[in-house]
Amino acid sequence: MRLRAAVLVAAALLGTGMAAAPARASTITEHTLLRPEGERHYVVVEPDRLARSNRPLVILLHGHGTNGAMMVGMDSFAGYRPLDWVRLAERERVLLIAPDGMKASDGRSSWNDCRGDAPTNPTSDDVGFIADLINVAVSELGADPERVYVFGSANGGSMAFRLGIELAPRLAAIGVQSALMPAQSLCRAPSRPMSVFVMHGTADHIVPYEGGKLGNWLMRGRGSGIGVEESLALWRRVDGLSELAGRYRVPHLQSSDPTFATRYIWGQDPARVQVELMRIEGGGHAPSSKADDLPWILRKIAGNMNHDVDAAEEAWIFFRDKRASARQ
Secondary structure (H helix, E strand, O other), X not given: OEEOOOOEEHHHOOOOOOOOOOOOOEEEEEEEEEEOOEEEEEEEEEEOOOOOOOEEEEEEEOOOOOOHHHHXXXXXXXXXXXXXXXXXXXXXXXXXXXXOOEEOOOOOEEOXXXXXXXXXXXXXXXXHHHHHHHHHHHHHOOEEEEEEEEEEEOHHHHHHHHHHHHOHHHOOEEEEEOOOOEOOEOXXXXXXXXXXXXXXXXXXXXXXXXXXXXXXXXXXXXXXXEOHHHHHHHHHHHHOOOOOOEEEEOOOOOOOOOOEEEEEEEOOOOOOOOEEEEEEEOOOOOOOOOOOOOOHHHHHHHOOOOOOOOHHHHHHHHHOOOOHHHHO
């Protein structure tokens, strides 16, 4: 591991076309890791009050065409700078690592997520990269090997599904926002129990809730996926969970918000294997957030953002009691 940049305090960071980010009680550093496919970049967020050992670790995987820096609010996209994960990490004392995917044939950073019909995916060994990052986090950053979690958005969420299959013994749980299992997979099906959290909007026109072709006029060659509920059914069968779910309507916070959220949970013990679906009725291709909002141009592309829940908060509530060995 080689330090790429001097220590960065989030208050001093500037994003594309944006003013300085709000002051955060975190230290953010950029690093590179040499891999067979070349030098790989990643960002580490260490909250100031974080313990020096046995740290819970969340690995954040970005969507197609963005980067790890945006996942932790270091960078912005069309004026949107998400900070929910950094806020949560500071409050809950969680270590964050946000790596970058590899450039694919369309020139955009992406993940090799098993979609056999996605020519704009890279062919890099991203499973090996994330496995190496976990090794670095445990040996050099004090991460607790029992509490390693992965959360991915869009293409990063599809990559999280793949990691849940291929790195199952090393992960305590995975979380996915706006992503599907591949319809034409190059990888094996899930075979080991894994706790899986999914958040998805029913009006997502980029990654349709019911499955089918992925992408839009800005993103072509992105392949196809099976529907959200079919994706979760694959994991529930492996997890041995019944078809009956607990159902909870989340309180609606803003009268101007045209979306609302419903939580479905399979499995009663938060310390054991569970599957959760946070279904966002009327929600688009965007993470839910109580504090953040999308600029108008992103609302036109991505659709409505829900403001009843925070995606980071909901994923962490799902993650926090789970340990890798509890699934064995």
